[in-house]
Amino acid sequence: MIKLPEAVKAYFPYASVRPHQDRFIGTVYEAVKEQRSALIEGSNGLGKTISALSACLPIAAEKDLKILYVARTHRQHERVIEELKAVCRKQQVSGVSLRGRNQMCLNTFAAKNASDARSLMEICELLKAKDRCPYHRAPEDQTYEYLQLQHHIATHPCKASEIQRICRKKGICPYELVKASLPDVTVIALSYLYVFDPVIRAAFFKNLDSQLQKTILIVDEAHNLPETAIEIASSSLSLFVLRQAELEASKYENKDVAAFINFFRKEVEKLTEKVSHEEIISPEAILEIIQKQGCISNPRDFFEHMHEVGSSVRRSLLAEGKNPRSYIHGMSEFLLRWLETIDDDSYINVASKYTTREKVKTAKLEIVALDPAKVTEPVFSAAYANVIMSGTLQPLEAYAKLTKLPENTVQCVLPSPFPKEHVLPIVCLGVTTAMEKRTPEMYRAIIKRITEVVQNTPANTGIFAASFDVLNALIAEGLEHALDKPLFYEQRGMSSKANEKMVAEFKACGKGGGAVFLGVQGGRTSEGVDFPGNEMNSVIIVGVPYAEPTPRVKAQIEYYEKCFPKLGREYGYVLPAMKKAVQAAGRPIRTLEDRGAIVFLDYRFATNYCRSFLPSWINSGLKVLPCRDEVLAREIRAFFNL
Ligand code: SF4
Secondary structure, three states: OOOOOHHHHOOOOOOOOOOOHHHHHHHHHHHHHOOOOEEEEOOOOOOHHHHHHHHHHHHHHHHOOEEEEEOOOHHHHHHHHHHHHHHOOOOOOOEEEOOOHHHHOOOHHHHHHOOOHHHHHHHHHHHHHOOOOOOOOOHHHOOHHHHHHHHHHHHOEEOHHHHHHHHHHHOOOHHHHHHHHHHHOOEEEEOHHHHHOHHHHHHHHHHHOOOHHHEEEEEOOHHHHHHHHHHHHOEEEEHHHHHHHHHHHHHOOOHHHHHHHHHHHHHHHHHHHOOOOEEEEOHHHHHHHHHHOOOOOOHHHHHHHHHHHHHHHHHHHHHOOOOOOOHHHHHHHHHHHHHHOOOOOOEEEEEEEEEOOOOOEEEEEEEEEOOOHHHHHHHHHHOOEEEEEEOOOOOHHHHHHHHOOOOOOEEEEOOOOOOHHHEEEEEEOOOOOOHHHOOHHHHHHHHHHHHHHHHOOOOOEEEEEOOHHHHHHHHHOOHHHHOOOOEEEOOOOOOHHHHHHHHHHHHHHOOOOOOEEEEEOOOHHHHHOOOOHHHOOEEEEEOOOOOOOOHHHHHHHHHHHHHOOOOHHHHHHHHHHHHHHHHHHOOOOOOOOOOEEEEEEOHHHHOHHHHOOOOHHHHOOOEEEOOOOOHHHHHHHHHOOO
16 A cells, blocks of 8 residues: 555655655655645655656646646657556556757757757748748648647657657658647756757747746756756857858948957957966956957947847858858857846856867867756746755755745755665775875775675676876876776867767676676766666766866855855865766666665765765665775675675
8 A cells, every 4th residue: 555645646656655755756746746846855766757757747737737747858758658658557648758949859960960959949930931841830731630640649648759759751841740640748868958048948948839828838857957957047159150250240241240249359369378378358448459459439339230140141141042040140159148247246257278089279268157056946937836856956955946936945855775785885994086186196096995896796897987187197107907807998179979879888898797888977977877786886087076176166156155254165066076976876776676886985984074965775785995905805895696
């Protein structure tokens, strides 16, 4: 007999609940019923997706609300639909996982000519208007078969991949079909941008024919949100864009714009010449240069004029059937944003140098946002209710403050459902990646500990270093030669395709004699990939991934210090690092059956301060080992019964 609210029982599809799952469901259900938000930490294996869905579905049905389930990856979106299919065994519900037009478009001309989502939208609109996309069905051309498909999506859970497959076979645009069905669908699984980027949100809600006020928002893997919000609110202007804009202005014979861009590019080159990495610059000083030396008396008027010129370039390109990208347009948007944020102390302006994928050193200007709440608060305060969940949200109070969740948000941390004997968390003393101690001897000592873990692990071991510098130093000091298993390692600038291929090869080694994967904390593998079973038996965390104390990191700390006195360093420096370490540490423990050794190779993880940021399922059983040969090896061997 499972203890769940009666209304939830009608939707919860399983015969039993996992440990603490009933508390998760009860907390979310009670909060949302009272139109309050819930901030809830529950580790993997608890069944958070179905818990949040089954708690919210009865309220959505009663109040005629939509549920937007926000998550990062397509795999997570499809998981939502799989759970809804299970719910349908008891209660009919509709749901769809949403992908962008760039992933759904079947028209090869459009896909080939569009450089980004916005230009694809414009090419698509043009093709539809001229009736030149064979996959598009105008309302008068919609067949019975088309309407049947639309009805199916509006009444059943459908994965984007399933819709794509069917539409490809039938020659129908899957993007348009899903868009037309959205107003009738109850649950939509989608990426963060649809909800948190104000421009994309406005377009999305128009298609939805609804408003945030009529929406229950579920944010999964919510530990990512503050960083994503800052990315959304920041923007940059590179020398590459400036050069392209200059060429564009000359090509379209716009002399005043071409002259201004030429002047401005030279000023940016001068400004960034002596910058070694990055420097905070005064936004007013740049404006002064534009006014005095550039002879632009009213910058706003001139930037708006550029915006107009850029729009007309885009229209001409569209009319010629070309990619409607205008660099002048992009540049003017950046400059207008520069003006908009000039008096806002939650933004800084940065001049920085960087190296492109093609290994060319170049420079850019940036508008860097410091306050994630500027993006999250308007959403959280407008939604009917928010369910914010992840395995790593502690301290909840900090999260609630940083994202400005409503005052009456219910906060809850659930114990881990993992049996204690399935996890062996260890900290090794005597090793560290603290900047002043990074010597060849230290790296060799770390490699020695790594080999003890690898030799005594049944199959695969993952190593996540504090940074690429640490990763490269481990390689330089002979990690590969010290191991008796093949080593796969991430490289700076590696494409996601190459990385995926490498991860798949590493995982496959789990079925044989095992291998070692070396990546970085905060990287795409340490946060986005699961390694259940033998895909990763042990994980080693090398160093605390504190950010380099760059000017923007310092500015972030200062900004938080001003908003939250005495907590600036914690919020702006310590929390992001510990979040990365904990995310990486959780890679091998994904299901209740998994067993994993988690080894922290940095004595700082043993301090009370660092431990206070570790989740209880790691901290409560944490063993602190002395820096002596074979001690770690014995512990690992005993844990795996080798
Ligand atoms: S209608 Fe669909 S297939 Fe055609 S261009 Fe637009 S998105 Fe692509």
